Amino acid sequence: MNSKQMKTAAHATVKKHYLLFLAICLTAVMFNVEFGALPSTVKNFYFSTADGFQASFPAILLQMINGTSIGHFLLKGYIVSLTAAGSFQSGFWVGLVSYLIPFVQVLIFIFFLQVIRVILRRIFLEARMYDSVPLSHSLYLVSLKKWAHIAIALFEYSLRIFLWSLTIVGGFIKYYSYFCAQFILAENPSLTSKQAIDLSRKMMNGHKKEAFFLDLSLIGWYLLNCLTFQFAGIFYINAYITAVHTEFYVNLRTLAKEKQMEGSELLNDTYLFEKAEPALLATTYKSTKMDAMYIADTEAPLHGAKKFFAEGFSLWIGSYKQRKIYQGVVNLKDQLVKDQAALHGEQYPSRLNPLYTKENIHFDGNVTASRAYSFSSIVLLFLLGSFLAWLMQGAFLINATGAVIKFGVLFGPWMPMFGVIGILSLMLFTKARKNPVITFILTALLAGTVEFLTASFLAKNYDRRWWNYTNYYMNLDGKTCLQTMIAIGLICMLFFYILAPLFDQWLSRKNPKIVLIAALVLFAVFVVDAVLSYAAPNTAAGFSLFTTMTYII
Numbered sequence: 179m180n181s182k183q184m185k186t187a188a189h190a191t192v193k194k195h196y197l198l199f200l201a202i203c204l205t206a207v208m209f210n211v212e213f214g215a216l217p218s219t220v221k222n223f224y225f226s227t228a229d230g231f232q233a234s235f236p237a238i239l240l241q242m243i244n245g246t247s248i249g250h251f252l253l254k255g256y257i258v259s260l261t262a263a264g265s266f267q268s269g270f271w272v273g274l275v276s277y278l279i280p281f282v283q284v285l286i287f288i289f290f291l292q293v294i295r296v297i298l299r300r301i302f303l304e305a306r307m308y309d310s311v312p313l314s315h316s317l318y319l320v321s322l323k324k325w326a327h328i329a330i331a332l333f334e335y336s337l338r339i340f341l342w343s344l345t346i347v348g349g350f351i352k353y354y355s356y357f358c359a360q361f362i363l364a365e366n367p368s369l370t371s372k373q374a375i376d377l378s379r380k381m382m383n384g385h386k387k388e389a390f391f392l393d394l395s396l397i398g399w400y401l402l403n404c405l406t407f408q409f410a411g412i413f414y415i416n417a418y419i420t421a422v423h424t425e426f427y428v429n430l431r432t433l434a435k436e437k438q439m440e441g442s443e444l445l446n447d448t449y450l451f452e453k454a455e456p457a458l459l460a461t462t463y464k465s466t467k468m469d470a471m472y473i474a475d476t477e478a479p480l481h482g483a484k485k486f487f488a489e490g491f492s493l494w495i496g497s498y499k500q501r502k503i504y505q506g507v508v509n510l511k512d513q514l515v516k517d518q519a520a521l522h523g524e525q526y527p528s529r530l531n532p533l534y535t536k537e538n539i540h541f542d543g544n545v546t547a548s549r550a551y552s553f554s555s556i557v558l559l560f561l562l563g564s565f566l567a568w569l570m571q572g573a574f575l576i577n578a579t580g581a582v583i584k585f586g587v588l589f590g591p592w593m594p595m596f597g598v599i600g601i602l603s604l605m606l607f608t609k610a611r612k613n614p615v616i617t618f619i620l621t622a623l624l625a626g627t628v629e630f631l632t633a634s635f636l637a638k639n640y641d642r643r644w645w646n647y648t649n650y651y652m653n654l655d656g657k658t659c660l661q662t663m664i665a666i667g668l669i670c671m672l673f674f675y676i677l678a679p680l681f682d683q684w685l686s687r688k689n690p691k692i693v694l695i696a697a698l699v700l701f702a703v704f705v706v707d708a709v710l711s712y713a714a715p716n717t718a719a720g721f722s723l724f725t726t727m728t729y730i731i
């Protein structure tokens with residue numbers, strides 16, 4: 179396949195899965211793990227142009243010193259640790275927190291952020307072959323119990339790239355030598371970093387120049403991305419270039435298999451690249467008939483208030499036992515839809531994955547967004563969202579004197595505004611959940627409204643601002659802006675479709691009385707903090723759109 183054919187195939191794939199690619203590439207941008215982070219203003223764009231080339235063109239040295247690299251985090255950890263050493267002079271706990279901040283940031287990078295790179299490539303691999311790619315497939319590493327394994331493998335991969343980048347020329351060469359490694363890990367997440375890199379080196383032997391000229395032929399797209407301040411990248415270029423690179427990997431994989439290259443047997447996810455025979459699919463998914471029969475025998479339609487709250491506001495008001503039966507049927511119905519799509523060759527057949535086990539047969543259904551949450555789950559989700567928002571903001575700031583300053587209005591470890599946005603969106607837009615685009619738009623608008631009202635309330639009552647977006651695109655009196663609305667809306671989508679269902683599924687396996695007690699106790703602590711903070715809020719630090727980890731939230 180020549181470059182023109184690869185580009186044509188890539189364009190067709192992007193066209194077929196445009197909204198899916200837009201969502202996953204935007205996620206990578208918002209978390210600044212690939213494609214570069216969005217600048218706050220056109221003025222600041224020129225300071226982040228290098229970020230825009232970080233994962234799409236071989237500027238490895240720049241990649242290793244910006245906010246997405248392990249080198250950046252190691253360097254930041256070292257600098258902050260030096261600051262912390264001085265902080266011990268003013269207090270043991272201040273110094274301890276100063277040490278913990280970079281440590282926690284590095285852990286978040288290793289075990290969450292960088293894994294998005296492999297997930298992104300897996301989604302692109304599935305999308306080029308199949309008409310349907312469920313959002314739940316982005317959790318395939320969880321269902322295969324390989325998330326931590328991949329996180330460690332990617333850490334080793336990033337460390338190797340970082341060390342090679344110190345030689346400049348070596349980093350440029352190794353960029354192409356390791357080009358296939360992340361795709362290999364996406365196909366076979368059981369491999370170690372060394373196995374993936376060694377195999378990538380063999381596959382790229384004699385093809386590095388070809389890959390370089392392929393990138394060179396895309397330079398017009400890179401320039402267009404710069405001229406449009408990276409917005410063209412968000413809406414098309416990032417997805418298109420990733421799709422082109424995916425086609426290039428598939429082409430090399432085919433050659434490796436044809437030549438029976440040493441190590442090519444590790445590329446064993448056959449049905450990621452070809453459709454399975456109908457007879458094999460029929461045998462593999464024969465349980466779908468039994469699942470359909472179970473649903474017909476067990477399903478009990480809701481009526482009255484239960485139906486109103488469950489289907490209109492994602493809230494369950496019945497007994498725990500009734501909810502367990504109801505949610506189990508809903509999960510199975512969602513799973514059945516996905517299994518039938520796989521049975522008809524429309525979707526990647528997860529059960530034919532070489533790492534598949536019967537334990538995860540209903541994994542996709544268990545993370546369905548169609549849920550009726552209990553009161554306990556709603557309360558805990560609110561507190562979880564508030565805590566994660568606080569943590570993702572950086573939690574603490576170390577100032578020039580080495581002092582640790584806590585973020586947020588409250589004194590506790592939470593930012594309730596984000597929890598409110600998440601829970602309100604979760605409940606109010608229940609009926610729109612089947613349409614992710616509408617859900618995103620409504621959530622972004624709600625986020626902007628809540629943020630503006632919260633900022634107005636704080637300014638009126640305390641005559642000060644905890645955040646100011648005056649220099650950001652399309653801001654409203656500096657209290658909210660388009661960028662935060664998009665960012666919060668996107669993170670809420672992850673909350674609705676992935677985090678909340680996973681968390682609720684985990685809670686459903688616990689004793690409901692203990693869960694209720696835990697929810698009430700934690701909420702009581704939050705209320706006490708809110709009351710005390712109302713009288714004397716934390717004014718040490720608010721939060722900024724770009725934090726020390728370059729998150730956007």
